[in-house]
Amino acid sequence: MTTRGRSGNARDRLLLAAAELLDGSGGRTLSTRAVCERAGVQAPTLYHHFGSKQGLIDAVLNHGFTQYVQPHASSGSADPVDDIRQGWERHVRFGLDHPTFYALLYGQVEPGRPCAITAPAHAMLRELLTEAARRGLLGVPVDDAAEQILAANVGTTLSLITQPEGERDMGLSDRVREAALAAVLHPAARQPAPDRAAAAATRAGAALTLRTLVDEDPTGLTAGEHGLLRELLDRLAGSGSRPDPA
Structure with a gap:
């Protein structure tokens, strides 16, 4: 043929x-x-x-x-956390619908060489996480959050591909997704969207938000000042769960 x-x-x-x-x-x-x-x-x-x-x-x-990354342009919502969930589901569905494509994309990696083909999807994830950081919803820096979520998403998809179709545990995707989000989001961000405003009011949330904004627009800062400010904001963001010293 x-x-x-x-x-x-x-x-x-x-x-x-x-x-x-x-x-x-x-x-x-x-x-x-x-x-x-x-x-x-x-x-x-x-x-x-x-x-x-x-x-x-x-x-x-x-x-x-x-075919996997394009739907994002027309399906985005006003909630970056929900958009991340939708992106996770599209990622898993793409892998299950196209296991050969997916195995070639993620199963034949070269040490030290990020995949250029999957880079757009990774960039979209970072955009959503950056928006979440602007709103005070992240509990870790954007880059860390992106790497953790992507690793969990890929690992889950590969695991589901190996399971016999009739015995596939689709609940695994939901459980791992929520665990991955819980690890990177501020606790208040795990609440329904209308109740999330409190996240930005915390010191850690405000520090992460300001760090994201400064990274996007460092105008008026020298390289040294930018680096020092990032270091201080990282310390504040990481100490949100610890009491202030007397």
């Missing part, structure tokens, strides 16, 4: 052919000859559009992952 005669230009046919072959092989092998035959094109056409076989694979993965 080939994609010859299907709608779409040569680039789209190559993407579809490569995706089908990757899915059929479980992501283990991909022959450029087989891709070209399936797409109904010659090898020079593949290299013209993608440069190499790895370029084609990267484009296929990027196309698949874009």
Whole structure:
């Protein structure tokens, strides 16, 4: 079977052919000859559009992952914490709907090299966490929160993929998500949205909020002043649960 005669230009046919072959092989092998035959094109056409076989694979993965990150633009709410929950669910669903894509994205990492394809999703998570920090809802710095939530989200998704479909414990996703959020949010932020205003009133919450705002706009501060202020705000943010010294 080939994609010859299907709608779409040569680039789209190559993407579809490569995706089908990757899915059929479980992501283990991909022959450029087989891709070209399936797409109904010659090898020079593949290299013209993608440069190499790895370029084609990267484009296929990027196309698949874009289907996960794009819905965020039209589904955001006024509550960054709820948006993080929705993003977590889209992440898990993408992995379960496209296990081959997901395994290639997260299962074949290289030491010291962040994945450029998944970077947009990571950036979106940081944006939501930054907004939460502005509102005094975070209990840890944005970067720490992003790394913790992403690690939990990826680990949960990979775990669910390995479970037989009929025995899959979807409640695991909810439990790990709420535990991950509890670890990074200010206690008041775990309450319903209308009751969260108290979070910003605490010293720790105010320090984290100010740290986020200063990082976004350090105008008027020297590099040394900026660094000193960040250090002081980090100390205040981390001491919110300790009594002030006499």
